[in-house]
Structure formats: C-alpha cells, structure tokens
Amino acid sequence: MTEAGDKIVVWGHYNWRFDVPKSKIIALGRNVILGMDYNEVFKYKVDRNDPLPTGEPVEKLGQLDLPFEIRSERSTNNDDERKKERIEQNRKKRT
16 A cells, blocks of 8 residues: 555555545555445556556655665675665666
8 A cells, every 4th residue: 555646556466556546545554444345446446557646657666765774683794785786776777
C-alpha cells in the first residue's frame, strides 16, 4: 500500500495493482479495508507498471533519497562498497 495524491495504491495478489480513491477507504494499516463490494474493486484495477496517480514512475517507489545512510547491524564492508557503487550509478543516471 502506498499513498499517492488523492489515492491509495494497493498491491494485491496475482501482481494486481489498484489505485483506490481515499474516499473509498474505511481503514488502513497493514491491510486496507474498503467500503465497497468485491466486484466494485476491479473498477480501480490498473496495470502495475502504469505511472502512479501523482504522475511519477512506479520505479520511484523503490528509490529512497535520504540525507543519511541506512545500515543494518550485520552490514559488512563488502555490503557498504556495493551500496556506494549503486548510489554512484544512480547519481550518474540522474545527470
């Protein structure tokens, strides 16, 4: 589940994606509770690779632009080097 403008992007089973208006949502947390019948949900089904309702590419969801580095306690120096290489590659793509 991802918030995108006036809609919530719900990722379902079978690689389905639904862009549901916030007005149709009763509650959300780990699960999304919708105020509609099951068949009505399919009115909001979109291709999972379509741009987000905000117009951003769906790939943006996998990227984080943080001003700091996230490290796990089990991180090794080798992991750090690979992460630095990926960050540098992403920077080159943006320019």
